[in-house]
Amino acid sequence: MGLDIFFKPKSIAIIGASRNPERVGHVILKRMIEIGFPGKLYPVNPRAEEILGIKCYSSTDEIPDQIDLAVIALRADMTPQALEEAAKKGAKGAIVVSGGFSEIGNEDLERKLLEVARNYKVRVIGPNCLGVFDPKDRIDTLFLPEEVIPRPRPGEVSIITQSGSLGSALLTMIRKEGRGISKFISYGNRLDVDEGDLINYLADDDETKVIAAYIEGVANGRKFMDAIRRASMKKPVVILKGGRTSSGDRAVKSHTGSLAGRSDIFQSAVKQSGAVVVDTLDEFIDVPVALATQPPMRGDRVAVITNGGGFGILAVDSLEQRGFRVTPPSSKLMERLREMLPPYYPVGNPTDLTGDSTPEQFLETGLAFTESGEYDALYLIPLFGVPGMEPERTKRLLIELVNRSKLPVVACAVPTTPEVEETLNEIERMGLPIYPTPERAASALKGLLEYGEIRRRIEHF
């Protein structure tokens, strides 16, 4: 595939590599070493013989082998020539992290860079971008050190972002919540590779289960919508559009110069093409996590099982506010719940397992709700800190519930202590998405409902 060169290169030239730890060209080389890039690394810098223990070349031309990919971290006006030299050395792709192009009014320079790219048929990501972070293929061109952008573990969600600063914040948030990432691409001024190309590529990427895209405006509307349509046949595509309001749209024009077009039209076209559209930064992280592990919802009826009464009520409110039905159990199911639980437990929807709850009760109650056929999803609130909820056993039985219930399951739980937080992270890694507030769990479920509707629409054709 066309963009493989960015993720699976055998050799990379880092043009503008630097001995100075403060410089972008140093951080990138250092990160590529630290992440364990399995191919060859060729630092290029006329004033260094060796950087970080790796032989350095005074020009691209001097590199003894052919190169697949160039990462260019030079002053803007030096990038067209650097790209040309890289192309002559065989590079099929280049990531230009340098800023100083159209974003500050330097349209001419950007055009010049584009000309080189076209002439030599080099695909270019950037300029003015963070580039690529891909922990599985071991590529990291983010030019900010780990102290500034903590990198997440490998995962199943790929993110593309038009905003670098938002992208770095997203990585931080994902890392903080113990979540993972498959591929992350910050594409900046999208001289060449645009959101349409990236979605097309990720649609075919087996390591990407969900595509999440932060978009301000698109380069080519038709191509973008086609890419979403094609990708959403294979996997969920989640879109957060910056500039959804009239003031936001004005800000987009000033920020990127993108012609976003009428935001409401854009949003409905994106939805029509098969994307799950989200509205907040939290949702942009939370919804993909649910989509990566849970089946889509086939209907809108949710059963809530809690061991904290107040939490159960807030969960029910947030579900109903998002259009779900939190229907009471049939009398048959009520009878079954009453038989299996102590008489003082408030059963129904929600069912409150109280402070006397055990993980076994979560499992049995969850299975009873599932087997009734009366619900389309389970919403669990397993609060730790009561004697019966021993973390290890709780983890095991909640995962058993997820595996035995064929329904989508999400959970809300509060990481009270570092130990509980680690348990919750493990539970999530094992396949049950967990959110810190009732509203965030409900929004994640909403993503599963919307993707279910999209799947049914697609299958209907």
Add this chain to the structure above:
Amino acid sequence: MGLDIFFKPKSIAIIGASRNPERVGHVILKRMIEIGFPGKLYPVNPRAEEILGIKCYSSTDEIPDQIDLAVIALRADMTPQALEEAAKKGAKGAIVVSGGFSEIGNEDLERKLLEVARNYKVRVIGPNCLGVFDPKDRIDTLFLPEEVIPRPRPGEVSIITQSGSLGSALLTMIRKEGRGISKFISYGNRLDVDEGDLINYLADDDETKVIAAYIEGVANGRKFMDAIRRASMKKPVVILKGGRTSSGDRAVKSHTGSLAGRSDIFQSAVKQSGAVVVDTLDEFIDVPVALATQPPMRGDRVAVITNGGGFGILAVDSLEQRGFRVTPPSSKLMERLREMLPPYYPVGNPTDLTGDSTPEQFLETGLAFTESGEYDALYLIPLFGVPGMEPERTKRLLIELVNRSKLPVVACAVPTTPEVEETLNEIERMGLPIYPTPERAASALKGLLEYGEIRRRIEHF
């Protein structure tokens, strides 16, 4: 004031104190010692001579002095007699943490406990509650250890909660975000002291700047609304109502047996009485933090200053979605901004200080927006991790901006590293509320707008 006995007792009997670290009566005594309660502690237990180094009494009767407050941690059926004995020893207040009353159908026992309270004129918080946490007065009857509920530092927001499990989660979240608490009261089955009493008390409490109440249903609607009306003349009252939807209302009835009444009528009565009504758990924590340090908004025009373009756009979207006006600057202000900032900075609303930003630019730009008279609040997005944003200087200059601008100011920033997180916590403690997502900062500002409208309504009378 009537409820002072719960917060400023000179002596406390802990009836049901235990040597067993697993028991509630042990945890409470331990926490009262650890928090440094300045008065006398009298553990009561017939089978212990000493617990945690403190002399233990075999019955309340044997305590040599008069007691002010009793904390009762006994089996439910033993509580009426224990309350009577405490009353005879002079107790004017009792916190009954024991469960096993009306919440599991034991209405008779609860009535019996109430009779004793009425006969002896003892005020009772509980039963079936966590009781009181008051880090300034050094009271802590939360019967779960610090490993289960991490306690927050002293602060300016007081919380009352009808749900104990939600209450403990709130404390955890507040602690996790580095925020503080003035008084926390979980009042359980509200045998005697109810939400109206508590709001009345906190209205007069100088250590409480903001009252936040999680309510499912109220004991006495008229008294509750009167308390809000009275309190909101003095300080903001923030209400989160559990059971806002029809399914949520059904869950409330099953959880607490409260007659919540029609939720929409309740909500509008609460608003009419002067409360700021919030809709999510995050808002319940975020809005009070803003109200505790920022003046109310006098109008709905917000200026956004960012150093991350994408964040600025999401901020603008979330503001406009909440009804704010993110109006462009006048040509005069535009001119001033252009004069003071580098030519390639996108100025306007938002103004993007880009990756080249410095804290000085945040200060100067913020003052320019303020002095223009064109805005009612500042919304800052200071992202760290770019070279110019040195944490210590940033902290100093942002606080200078808050102090020199008379406008309300809120901020959105991402805690990238533990160091940045600590800096952000310090900035917030010094008076600038900071939120991790654009939407949460916008919701906090919305609280300031609503409280401004409430103040104007009150002053108009």
